[in-house]
Amino acid sequence: MSLLDYLLPYDFSPLTVLSYMLVMGFYGIGLLRMPNQDRPGALRIFAFTLGVLICYAVMQTRFDYYAQYMFFVHRGQHLILHHIGPILIALSNPLPIIWFWFEKISPGWRRTLRPLGWVYQVLQQPLIALFLFVGLIYFWLWPSIHFDAMLSRDLYWVMNWSMLLDGLLFWWLIFDPRPPAITSSLGYGRRMLVLAAAGVLQMFLGAWIVFSRDMVYDVYEVCGRAWPLDPEVDQLLGGMLTYIPPAMMSILGILLMLRRAMHQDGKYTNHSKTLAETAS
Structure with missing residues (x-):
């Protein structure tokens, strides 16, 4: 196969392609029309672009074929859709750029x-966000539901889109750039508790898959595997991808929240002291 064959969609979805094109188009136009002083730095632009492109790649390239016929590749697909891609997008904070474009074409769009x-x-309530984030992983990995999802084209697309959209909601809640000290955004301590709970719950599921003695996901036996990999090894790798990388990302998120909390706490503490001194 040529490189072009790998880049072309295995299962072409016009809605998926159009959605990604619109997102990149809105972002690009907003970026070009923003005043220079308001534009984000190159690192944020790169993070957003990379996050969108890798999500597109696992949904609309040959990668999607392997995700349908290898369990561990499927888990890698959801790792990107539910974690890595949304994390990069949330950290890039693209909403001000997209909102700038909307304000130009339709000032009343907020209403x-x-x-x-x-x-x-x-x-975005913390308990609801946590329940949806972890619950969707458990739901789509429930053996009977997973079996049906991998055999139904429509259900398969619902599964992938639900993972992507929920990932975006969850990681935006965690990496919301608004400082809790002066806005209604979730406090840093509660964000870290949510991350810790999400990491632990995913570890339980991954450990159950890894240490299962029987084949949990026999749909890959029914449809056949893309590569001649031992089924037990495929399941073992898939289980490891279910809990090791997500747990590491929860830890990384907690570290980022600690850094942000210390930075902003010092910033607003000094600001309060300045105001107090000025008032006195």
């Missing part, structure tokens, strides 16, 4: 999307 904002506020 139109207000009902969606109410739904968003509910989904």
